[in-house]
Amino acid sequence: MTDTQHLHLAEMSKHIEVLLHASEAPLTAHNLKKHLSVSSKDLKQALALLQQRLDTGVLSLHETASGYRLQIADSYSGLIQRVFPQRQERLSQALLETLSVIAYKQPVTRSDIEHVRGVTLSSNILRQLFDKGWIEEKGYKETLGRPALLHTTPQFLDAFGLNHLDELPPMPDMAAIKALS
Known part of the structure; x- marks a missing residue:
């Protein structure tokens, strides 16, 4: 050069x-x-x-x-967290679990999330994820009731510093985790 x-x-x-x-x-x-x-x-x-x-x-x-x-x-x-503690956003365990199910298993329906998590999904959690722009509806599942299919968005990737979903860490082996409990 x-x-x-x-x-x-x-x-x-x-x-x-x-x-x-x-x-x-x-x-x-x-x-x-x-x-x-x-x-x-x-x-x-x-x-x-x-x-x-x-x-x-x-x-x-x-x-x-x-x-x-x-x-x-x-x-x-x-340093930033110490000086500007209000910048720290606390994400609830339920919100993180819901977001994880969507990110790893997409496209998913609300019922799929409830099945994986084993609890009823709060509308408030989905609303928070939609408000942050981290999830979106893309199409409908061809079953009774035609539930919406949920996907993550580019804003989700940006928020977590990712280029692609394949950069997500490997999904933990839940059976091994439960065995440790």
């Missing part, structure tokens, strides 16, 4: 950083290429250069299902 190319990529990486700071939502590679009028190869190199530069600071470049975003490095999470 020539010095001129390196300067061009260095400047492009700064433009990417500015756009990511100014954006309220992650930016896709497609959007970045369009706004900066660059090739995929140059964008990839500029993103790598930006990541190198950020590695010495407190921000990191993170890619989620919705695109690229800047976020505070994980090593500072303790």
Whole structure:
């Protein structure tokens, strides 16, 4: 790479950083290429250069299902939680269990969730998940009553820092867990 190319990529990486700071939502590679009028190869190199530069600071470049975003490095999470405790969102056990069933078994119906969890599903839990934009209805099951099929959304992936559902940790062996009890 020539010095001129390196300067061009260095400047492009700064433009990417500015756009990511100014954006309220992650930016896709497609959007970045369009706004900066660059090739995929140059964008990839500029993103790598930006990541190198950020590695010495407190921000990191993170890619989620919705695109690229800047976020505070994980090593500072303790400080943020101590200074801004109201930012910590407590998710109930029931909400996490429900979300897990949807994420791992989708598409699922409300009755499928109740069967897996062994308890009646509160409408409030589903409402919270819909309000957060973490789940959505996509189609209906071809059975009596045609119940809605629930799926996770890109916002769910973003909230948990994932690009794809296959990045979820492996499903625990519930029989082994129950045997430990």
